[in-house]
Amino acid sequence: MKGLTKKQKNIVEFIEEFSRTMEMAPTIYEIAEHFGIKTSTVFAHIRALQKKNILHRSSKARSLSLAHPKHHRRTSMPAGAQSVPVCGTEQGTKVICDTKIFNRSIGEKDIFAMRVEGSDMTGMGVMEGDMLLLKSPAGPVAAGDLLITEQNGKTALCSCIRNENGTCELKGHGRQHIFMNQKDLPLKGIVIGLQRSL
DSSP states (O other), X not given: OTTXXXXXXXXXXXXXXXXXXXXXXXXXXXXXXXXXXXXHXXXXXXXXXXXXXXXXXXXXXXXXXXXXXOOOOOOOOOTTEEEEEEEXXXXXXXXXXXXXXXXXXXXXXXXXXXXXXXXXXXXXXXXTXXXXXXXXXXXXXXXXXXXXXXXXXXXXXXXXXXXXXXXXXXXETTSOOEEEEGGGOOEEEEEEEEEOOO
């Protein structure tokens, strides 16, 4: 990596290591956070590295890639970790989660993640920016389950207070109780875990 500043070399090495271990490219924000610098500074370094044909970047999220990546042996996921796809605004990315959330009734392919965005998805201990781990909506809903549903065209979080005779009583943050037949429930997923960055 001749012709690069020390900071540029460090950024390239970070992008390479992050991409190799996380199986996706870092965001500009993640690079800035790692080095304790402003995102505008990261953008300046990225543009310089693009001009030197070290990096490629498109308008898509997590599109940073090395023009000439080193050929490393693929690093296996740490013990007890699993990558799952993220849906919603971050569709196409993955998040690493603890495999303890899986059990015999939930297969790896039935797990996905969604970031909490907007007041309709907060409450009941869930906060803006949290990453919810969900299981597919197939199967019965039980009293006490936290659910991601579609309400008035918006993604919303609600809890199932009770489920009797196929009718669910749902309560969302700051909203009235809703009674709905389970088969008509616009269910997107059932919350099985939560990851939060502090």
